[in-house]
Amino acid sequence: MERLTIIGAGNLGVSIAQGIIKAGLLKPDQVTLTRRSLDKLEPLRTSDFTVTTNNAEAVQQSSLVMICVQPKQALAVVKEIAPDLKEGKHVLISTVTGISTEEIASQLDGKQIPIVRAMPNTAIAIASSMTCICSHQATQQQVDAVIRLFNGLGKTLVVEERLMRASTVLAASGIAFFMRFLRASTQGGIQLGFDFEDAQAIAVQTAKGAALLLQEHGLHPEMEIDRVTTPEGCTIAGLNEMEHQGLSSAIIKGLVASFEKINNIRK
Ligand SMILES: NC(=O)c1ccc[n+]([C@@H]2O[C@H](COP(=O)([O-])OP(=O)(O)OC[C@H]3O[C@@H](n4cnc5c(N)ncnc54)[C@H](OP(=O)(O)O)[C@@H]3O)[C@@H](O)[C@H]2O)c1
Structure with a gap:
């Protein structure tokens, strides 16, 4: 690239x-950043990124x-940038929520520009994103190049376009959603006697450990839960109380509400 x-x-x-630089995929002088209010990008100019308001020139x-x-x-x-996109030269990646590759292609004056839709998350800044991608008019080689880019910034999964909203x-x-769970765990820890820093450190490391257990062992979460729940013990008492209060149901309903909202997003 x-x-x-x-x-x-x-x-x-x-x-x-920031993630691309941190992962060593490119140097700052190979990256151009654009936005209309350039003053907000001034701190990045000093780190050798090219910053500009001129989208056409940047393309x-x-x-x-x-x-x-x-x-x-x-x-x-x-x-706006369609006249500056060249077939055989450019690959267009869109992280925009809710806009299909077909809608993007409809703005390209009939040019056959490969389009990759990518849905990363903000953990990309520390090369720990989960990024789902799908493509339109792109060769396998072009898709592989985009996968390599996002693999350098976390994990990448190729999905059908119909799953991009769910992604x-x-x-x-x-x-x-996970941040809110971590905040609640921290607040609980404070009520049980820890100061904020220790409560958050315990909650974060425990969440990381739980996630890594699933990643390493590849088991269903209930099998890992079974290892921690002694009959008549404190874990099962806590878990059951959380379920009586609707923990799993609240999370699933939240995901579905978010999905319904995204389906009605204003363009
Ligand atoms: N944040 C996330 O976690 C996340 C994750 C996955 C996908 N997404 C999607 O990614 C997109 C960006 O999200 P965001 O959170 O980064 O939004 P954001 O902070 O509002 O960033 C959008 C940027 O676009 C700039 N902009 C607007 N019109 C422009 C133009 N004509 N030319 C150049 N720059 C222009 C805006 O700056 P000026 O007003 O100064 O131009 C603004 O800095 C959204 O579609 C979002 O749904 C976000």
Whole structure:
């Protein structure tokens, strides 16, 4: 990959740029970041990123163009850069929620530009994203190049396009959902006697351990739970009380509510 342009260097765009540098995939001088309020990118200019408001020029200078704007801005931005996209040179990646590859392709003046839709999460800033991708008009080689990029920034899963909205809920919004669980665990720990720092450190490391157990052993979560729940013990008492209060049901209903919202997102 020679150069990457990120159009819409906001929360996610900057996280991706930072992750790419941290993972050593590119050097800052190979990355161009654009947004309309350039002053917000000034701190990044000092770290050798090219920052500009000129989307057209940024596209001309890169072969990989990543669109990271809000859904209601996305199609206008694609239309704006379409004249500068060249068949055989550019690969377009979109992280935009709820906009299909077909909708993106409809703004390209009939040009056959490979499009990869990617749904990462903000853990991409520390190369720990879960990124789901699907593609349109892209060769396997082009898709593999995008997979290599996102594999350097965490884990990547190729999914059918119909699952991209569900991927957004589970992986991108999922960061917020797990954060809320960690906050609640920390608050509980404080009530049980720990100060905030220790309670959070215990909650975070325990969550990491639970996730790694599933990743390493590949078992169903209930099998790992079974190893911790002694008959008449404290774990099963806590677990059952959480379920009486609707823990699993609240999480599933939250995911479904989020999915219903994404299906009605305004473009
Ligand atoms: N945040 C996440 O965890 C996450 C995860 C997965 C996917 N996504 C999706 O990724 C996209 C970006 O999310 P975000 O959270 O990073 O949003 P954000 O912080 O609002 O960033 C969007 C950026 O686009 C810039 N922008 C708007 N119009 C532009 C234009 N014409 N040319 C260049 N830049 C322009 C905005 O800056 P100016 O106003 O200064 O131009 C802003 O910095 C959204 O579609 C979101 O749904 C987000």
